[in-house]
Amino acid sequence: MRVSTRFSDSIHLLAFLKVYAGERLTSDLIASSIETSPVVVRRLMGKLRHAGLIATTPGTAQPVLAKPLSDISLLTVFYAVEGDKSLFSVDPKTNPDCIVGGNIQNVLQQYYQDAQTAAEARLAKTSLQDIVDNLLVEQAKKEAVQ
Template identity: 65%
Template sequence: MKISTRFSDAIHILAFLNIYQDTKLSSENIAASVMTSPVVVRRIMGALQKASLISTTHGSPNPHLAKDPSEISLLDVYYAVEGHKQLFSVDPKTNPQCIVGGNIQKVLGRYYQETQNAAMGRLARITLDDVINDILVEQSKKEDK
């Protein structure tokens, strides 16, 4: 099973839009940074626009953040590109006659929900501004070497 990178790619795109806001922001240029196709970038940007996180003008390579980075939480980004899907899922096809198979769904369901709540709470407290600042700090460290 392939794990989706839409969430991290969406954060990447948003940070790119902010850091490179004074340059040509075509989907080709953004895709070169993400190392994906411009089609994937446009698809993710469509979801971000639908969630009112970015603004775009059709035919113009000038997308920009619709809000200040400090007002965009990673949870906002997650919901924009992944919806409200669960982080984990329990296999629904287990043997109800087995001690493990008959109880694992209920038991894991509780743990998974607890973990989901904790993860979503943490994502709600991290802003795009936090990510951008950390990117700039990391880049500064590279330049100081």
């Protein structure tokens, strides 16, 4: 099963818009940072625009954040690009005649729900401002070493 990177790519995209605000921000440029295609970037921007996180003007290469970074939680970004999808899923196709296969869904479901609740709470407390602040600290460390 392939794990989606839409969430991390969307956080990357939003941070990029902040760090490089004022520059000509084409989907090609943003895609080069994420190392994906401009089509993927445009699809993500469509979801982020629909969620009210960015604003775009047709025909221009200047997407902007629609609200301050401190007002955008990671949970909001997750819901914008993934919907209400669970972070974890239990395989529904197991052998019901096996002790493990016949009981694993019920046993794991509560653990997964607890983990989902904890993850959502943590994502809700983390803003994009936290992410950008940490990105800038990491960059300062790299520059100090050089």
